[in-house]
Amino acid sequence: MARSVLPGPAARLGLRDLVAEALSGTLQRPGRTALTMLGTVLGIGAFVAVLGLTATASGQIGERFDLTRATTVTAGDHPSGDGLPPGAEPPTSFPPDTDARLARIDGVRAGGLWWPVPGAPALAATPTGPDAGQGLALLAATPGAVAAMEPTMVAGVPLDPYVQESRQPVALLSSAAAERLGVSRLDARPAVFVAGIPYTVIGVYSDVRRQPGALLGVIVPASTALERFGSPPPGDGQGTQALVSTRVGAAGAVARQLPLALRPDAPEAFTVVPPPDPHGLRDGVTSDLTGLFLALAAICLLVGAVGIANTTLVAVLERTGEIGLRRSLGARSRHVAGQFLTESTALGTLGGLIGTGLGVVTVLAVAAARDWTAVLQPAATLPAPLIGSVVGLLAGLYPALRAARTDPLKALRSG
DSSP, X not given: OOOOOOOXXXXXXXXXXXXXXXXXXXXXXXXXXXXXXXXXXXXXXXXXXXXXXXXXXXXXXXXXXXXXXGGEEEEEEOTTXXXXXXXXXXXXSSOTTHHHHHHTSTTEEEEEEEEEOTTXXXXXXXXXXXXXXXXXXXXXXXXXXXXXXXXXXXXXXXXXXXXXXXXXXEEEEEHXXXXXXXXXXXXXXXXXXXXXXXXXEEEEEEEESSOGGGGGEEEEEHHHHHHHHOOOOTTSSSSOEEEEEEOTTOHHHHHHHHHHHHOTTOGGGEEEEOOOXXXXXXXXXXXXXXXXHHHHHHHHHHHHHHHHHHHHHHHHHHTHHHHHHHHHTTOOHHHXXXXXXXXXXXXXXXXXXXXXXXXXXXHHHHHHHTTOOOOOOHHHHTTHHHHHHHHHHHHTHHHHHHHHTOOHHHHHHHO
């Protein structure tokens, strides 16, 4: 039997009518529409939140980096031992007045020498007691090095030039070392025993800004350690190290001047380590975080696209009779396809708008809770709803084409 369609003028479907029909079809089932948009909402929200939180966190990383790593310069003996004077005592390229030489460099706030005491002497609370200090590090340091570490003192005082010059048997303890060695207060002038020799505890610190190895350590004056334990061999990675605290922005200049200030006759005797580029570190952290979370956002968007495609396809099957009636009244295939494409695009756009709003609110809430400055990049936030529209458009292609290819006669019979 030949297929018959009611004659009439060429059908036209205006944009306003197309949008109205699409919205009508979408709002007929509000529950299903909300569940369909959920994947897109989560995907776009995650996309906006990830970019915003990454930019916000990278700003905090840069700020903290500038306040710590960018103001730290370290130096050690050259591994080959170049510049080491024969018969030097102690056997290191650093001059005895290193603290004073470092202090004269413009931009230096504090600086000095430190090293792990060789031989790992036993640390104990009593002369013959068990080795309660097992696992603690015994460090030798000059007053300048202790000042460069910037310890947070909870009791007592740090090392000063007097104990260094007079080679006093005194010690600074970290909070962990003090707890392990049973030191709770300093008014009774407690002592800890290093290789059976008493050292009076003059201070306890809870944290250090530089040299985190000191958080599980006991610090004694460098002069005392040299007299009683000797010095470490140079150039083995565990020898004498210079630790320098600089003003912000001065680390590069200090690193260049440091070898000449210490040994004008042999600047090549030292290996100086300036702080790494803060921009490179921040960019590396940012790219790692962004790549990880954008992958999760892409998965959410994929789930949202599948949900829209599935719902639109179900709508095509449920509205077969309606499609047949429209075709019999003169609607073209492109009109039917345009209606379902518009519906899926509207779902994606609405999900993108809601997701963008949720992402922005998430960034603001996290920044406010952590007392950060929120950073939202317009180039990433403004196109987010458009991404939702594209997702909806692509998800609706197959259902729309299937609806357009529906046979009007069969559609009317099934309806």
